[in-house]
Amino acid sequence: MFIRKATIDDAPKIANVQVESWKSTYAGIIPQDYLIALSFAEKELLWRKVITAGKSSTWVVETPSQEVIGFINGGPEKTGEFSYPHELYAIYILKEHQQKGLGVQLVNQLSTEGIHSFVVWVLAKNPSCKFYEKLGGTKIKTEFVTIGGKDLEEVAYGITLPKSIDYRC
DSSP: OEEEEOOGGGHHHHHHHHHHHHHHHSBTTBOHHHHHTOOHHHHHHHHHHHHHHOSSEEEEEEOTTOOEEEEEEEEEOSSSOSSOSEEEEEEEEOGGGOSSSHHHHHHHHHHTTTOOEEEEEEETTOTTHHHHHHTTOEEEEEEEEEETTEEEEEEEEEEEOOSOOOOOO
């Protein structure tokens, strides 16, 4: 596996990972009709804008055959509400490639750009909460969001990473 900075050409691949990850991760949590309606085209447009804007850092992990199987995106904390200067906006890895240490490797890439103390918002029923807890995350706030007409609890974790992380989550 190879991790590199995302380019504009990665937008459709990132969109694919995001949509497929939502469908596998949030099945049974988010209403199914919402997941079915997720649009690759809309997500691709979003990622083109994000990458072009350059206000955040996006990295992809790809296989030797150059298939993008995961990505991470982070930047400044958006609200100013927390003492953490950064925010992890998104991290997704295709289900079949999870539990192999790729998430930690992606987080390490953000750390190389100075993003090592951050907030991340996660749906409370998302199994990845364990990942953030293993990174040393502490729950600092909860609130409710509405997705697909359903009110869902969302948890903010505050995380400060050591200079290097070399364990698997």
